Amino acid sequence: MKIRKYLASDMKEGLVRVKKDLGRDAVILHSRRVRRRGIRGFFTPRQMEIIAAVDTKPKDASLNNGAMLQRFIEKDKEMSxxxxxxxxxxxxxxxxxxxxxxxxxxxxxxxxxxxxxxxxxxxxxxxxxxxxxxxxxxxxxxxxxxxxxxxxxxxxxxxxxxxxxxxGKIICTNGCNSRTQVFIGPTGVGKTTTLAKLAARLSLQDNEKVGLITIDHYRIGAVDQLRAYSEIMELPLEVVMAPQDLFKVMMRLEECDRILVDTAGRSTGNKDQLEDLVSYIDMLLPADIHLVISATTRRQDVSYIAESFKKLKYNRLVVTKLDETNAYGTVMNSSYYTRMPLVYLADGQRVPEDLKLASELDVAGLLWRTG
Ligand SMILES: Nc1nc2c(ncn2[C@@H]2O[C@H](COP(=O)(O)OP(=O)(O)O)[C@@H](O)[C@H]2O)c(=O)[nH]1
Ligand SMILES: [Mg+2]
CATH class of the missing domain: 1.10.238 (Recoverin; domain 1)
Incomplete structure (x- = not known):
């Protein structure tokens, strides 16, 4: 299954793009009006954000969404x-x-x-x-x-x-150790997408009972993206608006083997936003806290992000968007600046295919990879 997000000036233009990109069988999972980021957003018309999906396999009525994702995972193994x-x-x-x-x-x-x-x-x-x-x-x-x-x-x-x-300069670690897995990092680096990829793998490949939590009260409607994934994968989703609600929510997900926690992107320079997240994180410990960094991030910014997010006690790294660069130094730099083990590498938007466990030799090998 392919899931994509589109921004268009209106629904009509959006649908044309969806159809062109995903074909006639595409379905709209969600749509809403959003402002452009930054100050320009106040002076330009709102845009239409559309999340659409399409099955990339021939239709088989006997398969539900879960079974279809399972098939993709198997195919993915052969491909890898x-x-x-x-x-x-x-x-x-x-x-x-x-x-x-x-x-x-x-x-x-x-x-x-x-x-x-x-x-x-x-x-x-x-x-x-x-x-x-x-x-x-x-x-x-x-x-x-x-x-x-x-x-x-x-x-x-x-x-x-x-x-x-x-x-020898990087340390990688394998998969999930803690029951609670948290994803933090700057906006737009792929936290929610990575979490969805992992949720699909854990629930469909490893047969774990997965519950999702999102801590997000900065962007109205930001929950919808994760909600769309949770509905496709038939996983429970809880939205937490205040640290004191976490306890209740964790009780509701008591039956789950694994809890994946998404956070709203924090602007690296906004100390209040980062500080605010600390109180949530403290309540979630012990947990694997993944700092998510995009491979397209400049060296100086990686160092700044590593430092700014330290207060959120991250203990693991995920590098995304490897498919969007030809300079792979960010992967090694992230590990070097944070001194934390690298867990996953993401190299595309496809859920759940484009995620793999990192290995030291693979990361070093990236430096010799062509195009
Ligand atoms: N090319 C590419 N795009 C990605 C990858 N991971 C996420 N994205 C895209 O990056 C955009 C932002 O992702 P999202 O998960 O919403 O980021 P978040 O704000 O950190 O939660 C979306 O359009 C994703 O499809 C990746 O590994 N490669
Ligand atoms: Mg997100």
Whole structure:
């Protein structure tokens, strides 16, 4: 199933876009009028926000929504094996082409270069990923010390050493440890979408009883997005407007094996909004608190977000929107600035397909990934 959100000037334009994008079988899950963000929102007409979905499988009347999502998850597993193989092939081709490029320049010379030259080559290459300079330095100091000694070296061999050292700079952790899983982070990074992806996996793949909570009283109607997901997946959803309500809500979800908590996006610079969330978080502990960061975030902003959200006691990381960038330094930088383990990587809008558990080697491998 594909679920998409659209913003249009009116319903008519929105429906044309939905039809064009998702086809004639698309259904509208929800629509509402919203203001554009920021001060301009007050001076421009409201826009129509539409959440639409379409089944991407042939219709089968015997399948309910849950069964359909289950099928997608199974398909996803097969796809991820293929994707991994493709990624590994891509990275090998990239390494070989790096060697070829240098050899072309050196026309006819040996297929190896001095270690210094190889190191300089990869330094320039990795700088494009916007890695933190201190982190980059640490990786190179360790790699060069391993590679030290007489003789020459291929770029591919040097890349392997660097990849291993880069992998050593991140810690990944597997899945859910606590019963309560909270998602925090700046606005629009994909908290709700990631939560929906995880909810689908836990309930349909792992057969867990999942309950959803949203702590959201900044944006009127912001609950609707999660409500649409909860209805599709047939999961209970509770909306909490004040910290003291949390206790009652948790009691109502007592039967659930897992509770996923969504929060309204907090503007990183708004101390009051962040402070306000602290009282909710304190009541939810012990919990896995995921700081969600978009891979498209600039290095300086990642560092600022890591610092600002510290008071919310996050203990895990999720990086989203990997599909929207070619510079993957944010993933490593997030781990470096927060010193927290990375759990999930998200690389698309599809629920539940575009979410995978992070692994150290995969993250390091991203730096050698092409397009
Ligand atoms: N390309 C891409 N878009 C994403 C990803 N995760 C979420 N989004 C989109 O980002 C937008 C904001 O997501 P949302 O979950 O509402 O963000 P929130 O404000 O942090 O809850 C939505 O249009 C999502 O479909 C991702 O991994 N890749
Ligand atoms: Mg949200």
């Amino acid at each position: 094996v293929l994707t991994e193989e493709l990624e590994s092939l891509k990275s090998k081709v990239m390494e070989l082409s790096a060697v070829a490029t240098v050899n072309d320049q050196d026309e006819g010379k040996e297929k190896t270069v001095t270690r210094k030259k190889s190191s300089a080559y990869w330094r320039t290459y990795l700088e494009h990923h916007d890695l933190d300079p201190a982190l980059l330095e640490e990786i190179f100091v360790e790699a060069e010390s391993d590679a030290a000694g007489p003789g020459r070296m291929s770029h591919a061999k040097m890349a392997d050493i660097l990849k291993e050292k880069a992998a």
